[in-house]
Structures are given as C-alpha cells and as structure tokens.
Amino acid sequence: MGRNTTNWIKFWGILAMLLAGTVLAKSSNSPSYVTGKAKKLYSVIFGIVVEVNGSVRSVRVARVTDPISGGVAPVDVSVPPVYVDAAKKFILDKGYSPKLDNGKPVEFYTYFFYDPANPNVLITETK
Known part of the structure; x- marks a missing residue:
C-alpha cells in the first residue's frame, strides 16, 4: 500500500466518524x-x-x-x-x-x- 492510499483511508475513516457523530447527536434524547x-x-x-x-x-x-x-x-x-x-x-x-x-x-x-x-x-x- 502506498502512502497516498493510507492517507485516503485515514480521510474516509475520519469522515465516517464525523458523519456517525452527527447522526447520533441528532437522535439524542435531549430535553x-x-x-x-x-x-x-x-x-x-x-x-x-x-x-x-x-x-x-x-x-x-x-x-x-x-x-x-x-x-x-x-x-x-x-x-x-x-x-x-x-x-x-x-x-x-x-x-x-x-x-x-x-x-x-x-x-x-x-x-x-x-x-x-x-x-x-x-x-x-x-x-
């Protein structure tokens, strides 16, 4: 795996975590x-x-x-x-x-x- 591929994997991993956090925050049970x-x-x-x-x-x-x-x-x-x-x-x-x-x-x-x-x-x- 090249260095460029590793950076893309990190990028997509971070993006997936941000999107999951946004979805979870919107479905919270806040008053x-x-x-x-x-x-x-x-x-x-x-x-x-x-x-x-x-x-x-x-x-x-x-x-x-x-x-x-x-x-x-x-x-x-x-x-x-x-x-x-x-x-x-x-x-x-x-x-x-x-x-x-x-x-x-x-x-x-x-x-x-x-x-x-x-x-x-x-x-x-x-x-």
Whole structure:
C-alpha cells in the first residue's frame, strides 16, 4: 500500500466518524428546551423573602408570564408542585442576600423558565 492510499483511508475513516457523530447527536434524547424544539417556554416569577440572618422566610410563585409576548401580563398556566419544589431547592442552595427596607426584610423577585413538556426540570438559563 502506498502512502497516498493510507492517507485516503485515514480521510474516509475520519469522515465516517464525523458523519456517525452527527447522526447520533441528532437522535439524542435531549430535553426539548435544549434542542430548540420546545413548543413554549414560560417564565415563572418567584417572590422571595430572606431574613437578615440569611435564612429564607418564604418563596412563592408570584406569576407566570409568556416571555415571547414582551409583556409582564400573567398567563393562565399552572406550575406543578415538583417544579416549585425544585425552584425552592435552587433558591435555598444559591444563598440569596436579604433585601431590606428600613432594616426589615422585603420581598424581591427572581425567575426561572418552565417547559410544560418537561415539568420536572428547572431551567435556570437559556442560551
């Protein structure tokens, strides 16, 4: 076998691996929000109160909105308890600082994304 033949074999081998990788990547079981195939993402806005000592006093769903609409009007979408529990855990683990007004803790807001097709998944960022 000549040197030129060996190079062609290497080339076709690399090309075959790249094509196989592309096919496998397209058939992966990635969640719909990762693949860009989510039918609809909603933003779930949480109201949080953190005590002066750093403990979380309360976490509540303040509203659910449609971020694509460009407004902040609430939409009629119910968020399952498993999603709310995941958000609470994330909030507790993150360790937010208290927001104070005259030395007293006040409610502040944060949001996460919600994909109804994957209700068990808390989406903390999108790219």
